[in-house]
Amino acid sequence: MFQLTTKSVEETEKIGHKLGELAEPGMLILLTGDLGAGKTAFARGVGRGLGVKGPVTSPSFTLVEEHHGRIPLYHMDVYRLHSPEELIDIGYEEYVDSEGICLIEWGDLVREMLSAEHLEIKISGVGAERTITFLPYGAYYKRLVEELTTSVASSSGDGNTHA
Numbered sequence: 001m002f003q004l005t006t007k008s009v010e011e012t013e014k015i016g017h018k019l020g021e022l023a024e025p026g027m028l029i030l031l032t033g034d035l036g037a038g039k040t041a042f043a044r045g046v047g048r049g050l051g052v053k054g055p056v057t058s059p060s061f062t063l064v065e066e067h068h069g070r071i072p073l074y075h076m077d078v079y080r081l082h083s084p085e086e087l088i089d090i091g092y093e094e095y096v097d098s099e100g101i102c103l104i105e106w107g108d109l110v111r112e113m114l115s116a117e118h119l120e121i122k123i124s125g126v127g128a129e130r131t132i133t134f135l136p137y138g139a140y141y142k143r144l145v146e147e148l149t150t151s152v153a154s155s156s157g158d159g160n161t162h163a
């Protein structure tokens, strides 16, 4: 588990950016947290870190947005699904079997449909402060979070982070 606090939307995007830089093909990332927590802001940072040029906006109406960066990014928002099984209807199986990265806002709502091995990123907070918690499930994601911890610590050095 790795947890840190951000004090602005830009700071949250910056953490996402670092994850985007470290991201590898085939990753599965769940973004969880209440309405307006900052899931899309974090996803935008991931897109930037992957080198996505165009806008990374909320896929809450389209449900999935495909972006072309260093690795393809499939950004989904499953809030509006009526049941977890509808994940299949939006093309999930094809996305998850590809070399791209699946990033799912409200992923906890469809957890039963997902591989047990994934990275959950939970965002919570009020005002402009957000606590971002990285919960890796499986050895692969544990290693990734360790790398991210190192990357964030080496660029901030403000003692704001702890493993």
Ligand SMILES: Nc1ncnc2c1ncn2[C@@H]1O[C@H](COP(=O)(O)OP(=O)(O)OP(=O)(O)O)[C@@H](O)[C@H]1O
Pocket: 006, 007, 008, 009, 010, 011, 012, 033, 034, 035, 036, 037, 038, 039, 040, 041, 042, 058, 060, 077, 105, 127, 128, 129, 130
């Ligand atoms: N530290 C912070 N990190 C991220 N967002 C912040 C922060 N402080 C304030 N905000 C604001 O919180 C909002 C986050 O919106 P965002 O669309 O990213 O949330 P979301 O979790 O994707 O919401 P939804 O559940 O509707 O998809 C933005 O208006 C942003 O400016």
Ligand SMILES: [Mg+2]
Pocket: 039, 040, 041, 058, 059, 077, 105
């Ligand atoms: Mg959103």
